[in-house]
Amino acid sequence: MTSLRTAAVSRAMAACCLISIATFGGASVAAQSLPASPASSTEKPGKEETAPKKDETGLLVTASIRARYETVDGRPRPGFATSEDAFLVRTGVAVEYGPGPLAIGGELVDSRAYDIGGGSQITNSDVNALELPQAYFKLRLDHGVGPVGKVAIEGGRFLLNLGSGRLVATDEYRNTVNGFTGLRVDLGPARNTDVTLFYVLPQERLPDDQADIRRNVVRFDRETFDEVFFGVDLRRAKVLGQGQLELAYYRLAEHDSPGRTTADRRLHTLDGRLSREPKAGTYDYDVETIYQFGRASDSTMATAVTKDVSAGFVHAAAGYSFGGPLKPRIGLFYDYASGNGRDGTYHRFDTLYGSRRDDLGPSGTYAALARENISAPGIRFEAKPGKRFEALADYRGVWLASRYDRFYNVIDKTGASGRFGGQQVEGRLRYWVIPDHLRLESNFALLFKGRFLKDAPQAIARDQGTVKFIETNLQVSF
Template sequence: MTIKKAALAVACNDLFPINFGRMSLLGAFMMGLSAAPPSLADSKDNDSSTHNYFVEARSYRTQPYGDPPTYSRNLSKTGIAPAKDIDWLDVGLDFRMRYEYRENDFRRPANADPDEPILLRTRAFLGVKNILDPFRFALEFEDARLYNSNFVRADSEVNEFELIQGFAELYFENALGSHRPLRVRAGRQALELVDKRLIANNQFRNTTNNFEGFRVTLGQQTNDWDLDLLAYKPVQRLKYDFDEPIEQQWLYGAVAGWRRWSPFVTLQPYYLGYKVDNKNGATDQNIHSTALRGYGLIGNTGFDYDFDVVYQFGRSNGNQQHDAWASVVELGYTFAGSPWKPRISALYGYGTGDRNPNDKVNNRFNSLFGFNQPWSRNDYFSWDNVSAPKLRLEFTPYKGVRIDTAYNAYWLASDRDSWRRVNLRDRTGRSGDFLGHEFDIRVRYRPIPRVETELSYARFTPGEFPKNLGKALPSNFFYFQVSLNAFE
């Protein structure tokens, strides 16, 4: 193991200029929302400075991770007597250990022996606020390790002694009106946006997606509207050295939220640009994603819904035109009055694949830095070249016990494009398009405060496409993990 580098690389120069002309449609839509009359809100809701407009989505695993991290606590609320008046410091210390058993993993060579890795992750957080306002800062460290694996360690599993967040910010609580803050943040940051399908820090994975750059936030999620503006360089994870920003890449964009109608719908129009400049030009990309996400409750019927539609255009793979789209729709029903609080949901997700490998147009959707776990417990799928219906049941049979289980089926959106996560492709399209189906179940249990256990099993049964390409055996994935939180 080598020693980590001593200094944090600065990624705040040569910002790629955003072509705001491409955002005119999104801007017009947002202006239209802001001009809409507040007729759907009652009289007390018209005071947007005090009313809480936030409604959490009920859709499965779409709520962004907390900021500050959910494992952190304000020191004054930790129960430590000498710290009861220290309300300007947030602290967190979290440890997770997971044992996995993977048999016939489709991402491994055929007939490979079962793998039984043990993954360890330790995180620590420190955030200073209030006492130096408007100046604030935060640090978050992570140590991610892997033992007992049969395969080469990947940067999704190992990232030793790493700074995953280190930023300073200016926070003005009432800059845009009463309780409507302005936040300007710079440095290394981990974040999740919208429904995590394009920007996520991947909490299930052993290592974390993060970025270096700037973020400006107008308002907050309790307000009737808010707006995030961001410009980042993705950070390259180096397993044993200090992580570095990828100088040839930029991720930038805007995410808006409109909640004035949140009893019925929360709307999130957003735009993300992704630019890659490589010296050889073969993998250059300049992709623009314009999207609208909406979710809400259907009155008091018990039904809820969530949708996200994204259209991508630009250039990819050097000289190819990029023309792709993706969508996901989820409809759920929660049984009122039942002590088990069951929710049943149906989801359909679709991401385009490349229709013709021989033309100069790339139709494969780019899922950027999204979260793959909701697509597949095995982590076999992402939001590209896929057509996937899903049925899921969630319930709480006892206090502290949460169970969810699902059935999933998968097809290729284009039978001539690849199953990217597994690296299988038939350019002729003659191997079919049915990938297979998966059953999964997960049980989470909190035996005592500060401790959570999680047990899960998933079985994937291959369809005609993988069978025709030599992947005929079903795969089994089991894991058991324990998480410890020092300050809950």
């Protein structure tokens, strides 16, 4: 039954595409279609100011390959090796054609990992060999349609980047992408106001068997109505001067299907954000508050009990960008994400399809901090001297929001190990050997373990006081 419904959706998408071509293919509207959002975009894919541009014919072709080597030691996560080395390669090719208001496009992404041994933390979040996360049509009418103003419609398979990216994003650092199948509509009803509505089926990355992942087995991802994600995102610019206000509502509904168990999440997420982008000689800020409610299970086991959810997240940051040749920025930040309590209540925050790297540090074989059960203030330094070099470094202390919930996948249900998770120092160096085409990058992280990771009975490598991680990658883009 599920496969029939999925096939019906695919046929409906194809029909929509044909209807759009027939109706608008000969239109004289001179609007440009939205740029492609390939994994090969080097910064925040999907953003017009950073995505590659098409030529005069309306054709856009981008490609990239990134090779990354990473090593970690002292990892406390139970069930996995304390140290690991991995070599990951991601290759992406994206094509879009649209000389007028209508465009069609697609993207092939090949994400693989090598030198993976037993006890690896590498999953299908890192490996997804030979996949087509994008195959879409886009229609954009910049001159407006009645009272709704500008209209952009996208249907098929595509990537989603919304708001801060903490809930819905294409993570540029991660070795795989989040793909969705469905419909997205962007409206511009008034000056400085944009609205996005979407209804999608998240693509389930396959294979999900660890042995197949290690062998980079090719198995095409699937989407079904067993997992549905929809919502609305509103953005208003020029608020309180140069600030931007964002309000969003997201709904996720999933349940078990043959061969796949889930946490049966039925979550409502309310998101509010006020931010101002960094600019030389001025202050910037980013304050985001999220409340989540509904029902979910504490694990994906078939016997897990579904509970009422009440969870929250806060990100608060402020900084100042200086002028001069180094273009330095110094900022303070704080992240809070709720965790489960002792009485069995469900308060663990769920980041949905959000990105980790920008706020919390590297993922991959390190992946220490997640947007759950943390209370973590810190300070950050950034510099961008010229167009070739970028540097980032930050320090934060990490406490557990609840001493009874997990941190680094370690749990002490008695709470006797306390709330101090440790201190993290992490950073990134980038150098463009050939601007826009050849980039060398290195990410590092040190987690000095606090009492929780030293005393919790579940934690491994308790005799090692520090988790050490470093990786180097080289990306070629065309």
